Amino acid sequence: MGGNREIDRHSVREQVRTILHAQIQTGELAAGSIYSAVALAEALGVSATPVREALMDLANAGLVEAIRNRGYRVRTISASELDEIVAIRTWLEVPAMDLIVEHATDREIEALRPLAERICEEARRRDATGFLMADGAFHAAMLELARNPRLVKIVGELRGQTHLIGLQRLGAAGDLEASGAEHLEIVDAIAARNVSLARSLMRRHLSHARGIWAGVKEEA
Secondary structure: OOOOOOOOOOOHHHHHHHHHHHHHHHOOOOOOOEEOHHHHHHHHOOOHHHHHHHHHHHHHOOOEEEEOOOEEEEOOOOHHHHHHHHHHHHHHHHHHHHHHHHHOOHHHHHOHHHHHHHHHHHHHOOOHHHHHHHHHHHHHHHHHOOOOHHHHHHHHHHHHOOOOOOHHHHHHHOOOHHHHHHHHHHHHHHHOOOHHHHHHHHHHHHHHHHHHHOOOOOOO
């Protein structure tokens, strides 16, 4: 359960919450299973207190539920709920390409490139949790260029509700490279100020996301 993942002692609670959240989304912490704060703390190499605090945050977000005297159960999300999430993200993130191309400076756009490259690196390392965390950082940074904080918040919340149940299997098989490459293509389109291409690539990328959730390998 990511026991060898290093955690910055600064803001341990936030670091733990981020890692546990990613592990829930990738299926490393399985839906329907119950985990104790003590066991998770041992796996992460931290004390139980920040883990309990992080689990309470995740419970408030609806990702886990407290089971008295046993720990926390990871909630199950239905296929229809996942379909709803990808539909809403498409409605929001595809039109956002117009605003990003209009408002972002060349320097801001180029700052997205190392974030996209990090996704590719995590895919090559077959680290599903690292891939997801890098992917989240990229999408948040990209949407910030639309100059609409509420958009960033809403998409972040939608991502947070998602269980990418097939991601762990695809990561282990080395099948996430195509998704990583898509991020670089999107950066290139934005840098070229090609709105129609950026929109098309973002729509394709989000449609592929549903396949990833189901554990379906993407075609290049």
